[in-house]
Amino acid sequence: MAVGLPERAVAATVGDPAVPRTAPVKPANRVQDVWPGVAHDAIALTIDDGPHPRWTPQVLELLRQNGIRATFSLIGVQAHAYPDLVKRILAEGHDICNHSMTHPQPFNRAAPDTIRRQITDAQSAIVDAGGVPPKLFRAPGGDWSTTVLSIVEDLGMIPIGWDVDPRDWSRPGTSLVTSRLLAARPGDILLCHDGGGDRAQTIESLRTVLPELKSRGLEFVTL
Ligand SMILES: [Zn+2]
Numbered sequence: 631m632a633v634g635l636p637e638r639a640v641a642a643t644v645g646d647p648a649v650p651r652t653a654p655v656k657p658a659n660r661v662q663d664v665w666p667g668v669a670h671d672a673i674a675l676t677i678d679d680g681p682h683p684r685w686t687p688q689v690l691e692l693l694r695q696n697g698i699r700a701t702f703s704l705i706g707v708q709a710h711a712y713p714d715l716v717k718r719i720l721a722e723g724h725d726i727c728n729h730s731m732t733h734p735q736p737f738n739r740a741a742p743d744t745i746r747r748q749i750t751d752a753q754s755a756i757v758d759a760g761g762v763p764p765k766l767f768r769a770p771g772g773d774w775s776t777t778v779l780s781i782v783e784d785l786g787m788i789p790i791g792w793d794v795d796p797r798d799w800s801r802p803g804t805s806l807v808t809s810r811l812l813a814a815r816p817g818d819i820l821l822c823h824d825g826g827g828d829r830a831q832t833i834e835s836l837r838t839v840l841p842e843l844k845s846r847g848l849e850f851v852t853l
Contacts, residue, residue, distance in 0.1 A: 638765070638788060639666050653783040657774055657791035660817045664788065664853050671816045673848045675840075676792060678703040678729055678768065679799075679825030681715035686824045688833050690722055696840040698850040699723050703768045703790075704761075706731035706752030708825060713759035720761060725852035727766035727790055728752045733826075738775035746781050766790045766853055790853055792821040798832040799823050807835040812842060819853070 639658075658664045661672045677700050680686045686702075693700055702719050704726050709716050719726060731751040734740060740748070753763055767787045769778055774789065782789045796802075796810035798821075814820055822832050844850070 638664050653776065653780040654789060655776075655779070657769075657772075657779070657789035658819075658853070659791040659793045660819060661851060661853070662817055664790070665851065668851060669849060671847055671849050672851045673814060673816060673843065674819045674851055674853050675700040675822065676703055676727070676768070676790070676819060676853070677701070677822050677824045679705055679708070679733065679823050681708050681712045681719065682825040682829075683712055683715070685829040685833065686712075686715050686719070689822075689824045689836065690718065690724075692833070692836050692840060693724070694722065696844060698840055698844070699725070699852050700850065701725045701727055701766065701790075701853045702824070703727040703729035703766075704752070704756055704764075705729050705733050705825065706748075706755035709752070709759040709761065710755045716756060716759040716761045725766070726756065726761055726764050727768050727853070728756065728764040728787065729768050730770050731755065733770040735771045735773060737770045737773035738778050739773075742777055742781065745778055746785075749781065749785060749787070788853075790819070792819045794818045794820045796820075796822065796835070798829070798835065799826055801828065801831050804831045804834045807831050808838050811835060811839040814843060814848070816848060 730748040768790045796807040
């Protein structure tokens with residue numbers, strides 16, 4: 631987010647009796663879905679599945695070097711295990727997103743009570759780790775359904791998707807991750823990972839991609 635922006639689009643409806651409480655039919659896949667008034671050249675980087683003691687500090691260092699803010703989708707058990715990283719992410723100006731307690735998949739096949747518990751447990755774990763309660767939720771694996779979206783809406787949270795997926799988690803090679811990320815356009819939400827396995831390819835790609843996208847005049851915003 632940036633100073634002077636209007637309220638987030640979806641959050642603006644929460645608690646407003648004048649607005650029907652109908653769940654969104656899809657997650658926010660573009661920056662403008664979250665921030666309708668944002669500049670055309672805005673772009674958002676999301677970093678999922680951490681925090682992780684090996685990879686998260688490397689991502690944070692690259693973001694610092696490039697003066698870029700990102701949104702970290704935290705898994706509750708990881709936040710519980712590495713509270714110092716949760717606090718560091720926030721202290722360095724980034725935003726955080728709830729990414730469930732244990733990252734079960736397929737998430738949208740879980741029972742409604744389980745889905746709700748996964749989100750609320752992660753919220754507690756993140757707060758216990760010294761974080762603020764996230765307003766954002768991203769379903770593990772991007773496994774959305776009307777049930778998942780309804781529960782997220784009921785909890786007053788914003789469902790966050792993506793529209794650029796380099797599939798870095800599958801380790802397709804640094805050059806492929808890089809070229810997929812460099813295909814980003816204004817308004818895109820980019821997906822990368824700092825947990826869930828060896829993220830060396832992701833780190834090397836971001837080393838190239840972040841300064842290149844900045845040089846195109848794209849402005850990185852948090853969600
Ligand atoms: Zn994930």
